[in-house]
Amino acid sequence: MPATNAPTGYSRLRIALHWLVFALIAQQYLFKDAMSAAWDRITDGLETGFDPLVLAHVAGGALVLIFALWRLTLRARRGVPRAIEASKVQGILAKLTHVSLYALMILMPLSGFVAWFGGVEAAAQGHNVLKIVLLALVALHVVGALYHQFVLRDGTLARMRRAQD
Secondary structure, three states: OOOOOOOOOOOHHHHHHHHHHHHHHHHHHHOHHHHHHHHHHHHOOOOOOOOHHHHHHHHHHHHHHHHHHHHHHHHHHHOOOOOOOOOHHHHHHHHHHHHHHHHHHHHHHHHHHHHHHHOOHHHHHHHHHHHHHHHHHHHHHHHHHHHHHHHHOOOOHHHHOOOOO
């Protein structure tokens, strides 16, 4: 539940966390092949040596989880700026997208950890399904931001670039 005295914009910390999470999620997709190859070796009963890209994937997932929880804590304690909506439907879609993104920023690392450290194949399969959903939601989020920037010209994107400390 947002605070009653919601801020008018996002702080430097919140903007930094947003873009750090974006970069970490992008890195997870760009370098996923090393993790997939390591997982295949393990499920085939083969040894897997140290690979810095596998470590980066595991650490990146842990950081996404930590930063998502931190962002949710900030939202709960300080509230969020009022949404800029063009319509009721757009507001509902934006809220569903954000809730889903946060859920996936928590579920993806958890399913990855259960798969990797617990050797649970079902968690790995779930992780693979969730990555497609996450990618689609990130794309929707980006399209929404660009729509606000170039069609509505309502300043929504500027709130994620300029801090209101």
